[in-house]
Amino acid sequence: EPEVTQTPSHQVTQMGQEVILRCVPISNHLYFYWYRQILGQKVEFLVSFYNNEISEKSEIFDDQFSVERPDGSNFTLKIRSTKLEDSAMYFCASSQSSYNEQFFGPGTRLTVL
Amino acid sequence: KQEVTQIPAALSVPEGENLVLNCSFTDSAIYNLQWFRQDPGKGLTSLLLIQSSQREQTSGRLNASLDKSSGRSTLYIAASQPGDSATYLCAVIFNTDKLIFGTGTRLQVFP
Numbered sequence: 001e002p003e004v005t006q007t008p009s010h011q012v013t014q015m016g017q018e019v020i021l022r023c024v025p026i027s028n029h030l031y032f033y034w035y036r037q038i039l040g041q042k043v044e045f046l047v048s049f050y051n052n053e054i055s056e057k058s059e060i061f062d063d064q065f066s067v068e069r070p071d072g073s074n075f076t077l078k079i080r081s082t083k084l085e086d087s088a089m090y091f092c093a094s095s096q097s098s099y100n101e102q103f104f105g106p107g108t109r110l111t112v113l
Numbered sequence: 114k115q116e117v118t119q120i121p122a123a124l125s126v127p128e129g130e131n132l133v134l135n136c137s138f139t140d141s142a143i144y145n146l147q148w149f150r151q152d153p154g155k156g157l158t159s160l161l162l163i164q165s166s167q168r169e170q171t172s173g174r175l176n177a178s179l180d181k182s183s184g185r186s187t188l189y190i191a192a193s194q195p196g197d198s199a200t201y202l203c204a205v206i207f208n209t210d211k212l213i214f215g216t217g218t219r220l221q222v223f224p
Contacts (some may be wrong), residue, residue: 031210043157043202045211056209091156098210099144106156 002026004105006092012111013082021077021108023092032075033093082112115140115207119215134188134218136203141181148177148188149202193222
């Protein structure tokens with residue numbers, strides 16, 4: 001059964017460093033999302049992406065964040081200068097169409113020291 | 114503000130019991146509602162999706178209902194098993210294509 005994959009599973013970085021989190025969505029899906037979950041808190045929406053453009057972004061998704069679909073399979077989230085408060089589990093999701101069922105990857109645990 | 118609330122926050126039941134998890138949302142104008150399962154430190158597994166035009170969906174021992182007018186959904190788990198132990202998340206798509214999540218119900222089923 002097709003699934004969303006994410007790499008790495010765990011990333012440790014120093015404050016101020018750039019990180020890139022990678023996702024491979026389900027192959028026939030067209031809509032892509034990033035969410036994050038700070039330990040013990042709700043899962044929060046970061047950004048949605050369709051047709052090589054950001055569809056919507058939350059207040060969390062400031063200028064330090066960017067997303068890209070560099071080729072036909074990968075979808076990346078970049079944090080330019082990480083802060084301690086960026087430590088969280090980051091989930092990628094994809095969907096065949098908008099307002100439809102979203103399928104999530106296993107997540108990348110980001111730890112900023 | 115569009116919010117999703119889940120009660121109870123935690124539930125512990127003996128194996129074999131039927132149980133109900135509750136989800137409420139503040140705005141009845143929803144597109145759909147999705148139930149997820151999350152194991153500790155793991156990703157989110159989609160269990161059921163209910164479209165706004167539907168009243169319920171079933172998958173195996175799981176049944177989810179939706180009452181838009183009262184802003185509620187329930188997830189019914191029949192004949193619970195220890196393997197059902199996990200956190201169950203309710204998430205709603207309101208007027209834009211993003212999921213708004215509840216805080217979850219942490220379920221423990223003991224033998």
